[in-house]
Amino acid sequence: MPGRIFPVEIFYTPEPERDYLEAAIRTVVQIHLCEEPGDVLLFLTGEQEIEDACKRIMSQVLAMGDEVPELKCLALYSSLPPEKQQKIFQPAPGPKVPGGPPGRKVVISTNIAETSLTIDGVVYVVDPGFSKQKVWTLQPRVPWSTKAPVGCC
Numbered sequence: 001m002p003g004r005i006f007p008v009e010i011f012y013t014p015e016p017e018r019d020y021l022e023a024a025i026r027t028v029v030q031i032h033l034c035e036e037p038g039d040v041l042l043f044l045t046g047e048q049e050i051e052d053a054c055k056r057i058m059s060q061v062l063a064m065g066d067e068v069p070e071l072k073c074l075a076l077y078s079s080l081p082p083e084k085q086q087k088i089f090q091p092a093p094g095p096k097v098p099g100g101p102p103g104r105k106v107v108i109s110t111n112i113a114e115t116s117l118t119i120d121g122v123v124y125v126v127d128p129g130f131s132k133q134k135v136w137t138l139q140p141r142v143p144w145s146t147k148a149p150v151g152c153c
Contacts, residue, residue, distance in 0.1 A: 017128075020128040020129075020130060021044070021049065021052075021053065021128070023128070024042055024044065024053070024126050024128050025053055025056050025057055025060070027126050028040055028042055028057055028106055028126055029057060029060050029061065031124050031126075032061060032068070032069070032071055032104050032106070033064075033068065035124065036123075037101070037102050037104065037123075038104070038121065038122070038123025038124055039092055039104055039105040039106065039107065039119070039121040039122045039123060039124070040104065040105070040106045040107070040122065040123075040124045040125070040126065041106075041107050041109065041119060041122045041124070041125045041126070042106060042107070042108045042109070042125075042126045042127075043109060043110070043111060043125070043126070043127045043128065043131075044108055044109070044110065044128070044130075045110065045130050045131055045132050046077070046110060046132055047075075047077045047079060047080075047110075050075045050076075050077055050108045050109070050110070051075060053108050054073040054074075054075055054106075054108050057071070057073050057106060057108075058071065058073050066096065069095070069096065069100070069101040069102060069103050069104060070093040070094075070095075070096055070103035070104075071093075071103060071104050071105075071106060072090075072092060072093050072103065072104070072105045072106070073105075073106045073108065074087050074088050074105065074106070074107050074108070075107075075108055075109070076088055076107055076108070076109035076110070076112065077109065077110045077112065078110070078112055088105075088107045088109075088119055089119065089120070090105075091105070091121065092104050092105035092121055093105070105121065107119055107122070110131070110132075111131045
């Protein structure tokens with residue numbers, strides 16, 4: 001794809017994860033707690049998985065109390081209404097207290113955001129490597145009745 005190229009560091013898990021969704025959520029929370037400022041983009045496979053992950057991330061961060069910087073979790077998938085899709089372009093939340101650590105924005109998206117748009121502020125990308133694909137297969141014709149017409153099949 002033509003466009004700007006940014007330096008990238010790639011990190012892999014040492015061993016395959018038993019539950020990629022749990023591992024992705026854990027990684028996002030760790031980034032939020034331990035890494036330098038910058039927003040996060042997490043790729044998941046579909047609407048339900050994205051909505052569930054957003055709820056789980058927010059509940060984990062909220063359970064940690066007021067000492068943790070604010071986190072805004074935003075979903076992005078094709079059937080999301082356009083006004084909600086536009087929220088991903090809003091800036092991350094500021095510090096909870098003056099002089100405190102800045103907040104962070106997490107965008108959880110299907111692969112719709114992989115090449116089609118740029119989200120300013122994203123520094124970290126978590127990609128479990130899964131996506132849904134439509135597959136067309138040729139199925140043998142099944143007659144409408146048990147008696148196939150002569151010369152059929």
